[in-house]
Amino acid sequence: MTLFFVLLAGIGVLPEDDYPREAVPMMQEVDGSDYVMGPGDVMWLMVQGSMPWDTLGGLTPALMEVTPDGYLLVPSVGAWKVSGMTLDEAVELVEEKFQTRFPGIRGIAGLARMRKFRVPVTGHVETPGMVEATGADRLMDILDKADGITSTGSMTGILIVGGNGDTTQVNVADFLLWGDMSANPRLSLRDRVYVPEAESFVWLEGALRFTQPVAQGFDSSSVKVNAWNLSRRGMTEFIPGETAALLVSRLGGTAPWALRDSCYIVRDGAMIPAPLDDPESPELRPGDLLVCPGVPPVVTVAGEVVSPGMYPHTAGMGAMFYVDQAGGFRRAAKRSATKIRLPDGREVDADLVPSVPAGSSVMVPRKFMVGWEDPLLVVTSITSVIIAWMSLK
Numbered sequence: 487m488t489l490f491f492v493l494l495a496g497i498g499v500l501p502e503d504d505y506p507r508e509a510v511p512m513m514q515e516v517d518g519s520d521y522v523m524g525p526g527d528v529m530w531l532m533v534q535g536s537m538p539w540d541t542l543g544g545l546t547p548a549l550m551e552v553t554p555d556g557y558l559l560v561p562s563v564g565a566w567k568v569s570g571m572t573l574d575e576a577v578e579l580v581e582e583k584f585q586t587r588f589p590g591i592r593g594i595a596g597l598a599r600m601r602k603f604r605v606p607v608t609g610h611v612e613t614p615g616m617v618e619a620t621g622a623d624r625l626m627d628i629l630d631k632a633d634g635i636t637s638t639g640s641m642t643g644i645l646i647v648g649g650n651g652d653t654t655q656v657n658v659a660d661f662l663l664w665g666d667m668s669a670n671p672r673l674s675l676r677d678r679v680y681v682p683e684a685e686s687f688v689w690l691e692g693a694l695r696f697t698q699p700v701a702q703g704f705d706s707s708s709v710k711v712n713a714w715n716l717s718r719r720g721m722t723e724f725i726p727g728e729t730a731a732l733l734v735s736r737l738g739g740t741a742p743w744a745l746r747d748s749c750y751i752v753r754d755g756a757m758i759p760a761p762l763d764d765p766e767s768p769e770l771r772p773g774d775l776l777v778c779p780g781v782p783p784v785v786t787v788a789g790e791v792v793s794p795g796m797y798p799h800t801a802g803m804g805a806m807f808y809v810d811q812a813g814g815f816r817r818a819a820k821r822s823a824t825k826i827r828l829p830d831g832r833e834v835d836a837d838l839v840p841s842v843p844a845g846s847s848v849m850v851p852r853k854f855m856v857g858w859e860d861p862l863l864v865v866t867s868i869t870s871v872i873i874a875w876m877s878l879k
């Protein structure tokens with residue numbers, strides 16, 4: 487019996503240096519009923535029986551790699567074709583065959599390390615080329631490793647070409663929008679991924695945040711930001727059944743200053759209300775323009791201040807705070823007549839607004855007469871008129 491355990495400790499054991507325990511980023515543990523075995527996968531085998539491990543000095547599990555032709559070899563036990571089996575099926579096979587070969591001794595098997603292979607990714611991705619994948623990687627993992635789909639690429643018509651020539655069209659938007667795992671399949675050895683150009687687009691403008699690639703105009707240049715109203719513009723693929731709310735959510739959401747209830751769709755010259763928080767948000771059509779207005783997070787200071795201009799909005803601050811940001815009043819300022827023009831167009835006295843809302847304007851008028859400057863300007867103007875009149879006689 488001791489000789490048997492010594493032999494088992496050495497069968498199929500791979501050198502430790504050849505198989506370091508690497509940390510592979512994963513969202514969840516491998517599902518044995520879903521994971522499909524392939525060349526390069528490494529299985530482990532432990533033994534439970536009448537003789538505990540520690541009597542032999544703490545034996546390590548036997549590690550066995552699936553061969554390039556898809557077989558798993560367990561010396562003194564057998565060899566079986568496991569490529570294409572699920573992990574659960576391969577584990578059941580190894581444990582059953584081991585117990586048949588050595589009655590009364592139970593073998594326990596599992597997955598020690600996932601295989602690695604390379605997948606060609608071409609078409610409208612940011613970084614086309616060969617991408618390294620593991621047996622647990624799905625389509626979105628592969629696309630992420632290619633730095634994602636470009637702004638003009640299609641999410642609805644991605645092609646996966648298998649090693650046998652079979653081609654599958656995948657709409658990965660169903661996974662992103664609805665969590666449909668069938669739209670995010672696993673990749674296998676010899677698979678190729680091609681991302682075609684999108685066939686139709688929708689346009690967006692307004693107080694938006696773009697965390698996904700969005701084309702500017704009719705080309706792929708980067709999205710530009712308008713310094714006056716912080717409006718962002720771009721276009722993205724039209725996805726059938728996508729509502730205005732889903733589109734904005736997919737691309738990154740709205741800016742903090744967005745007026746979500748005031749969004750609308752421009753279609754054939756008509757304006758269709760599309761409040762983003764309404765469960766009945768309308769569905770988009772190819773060529774639609776979705777507009778999400780917003781109040782820019784700035785306050786404009788104009789008139790008799792040292793440095794008129796736009797200044798960042800600070801919640802809870804009154805008019806004098808923004809006047810100070812603009813360098814303070816000029817000598818000609820009529821401080822008592824300072825007004826605030828609110829985002830809705832109303833003008834009110836500055837003293838009546840303890841907290842100036844974003845998008846407002848602080849207006850500081852000029853005094854009617856300022857020291858000797860204004861009277862002199864009036865006299866000079868009158869004199870000029872008289873001299874001009876006399877010269878005409």
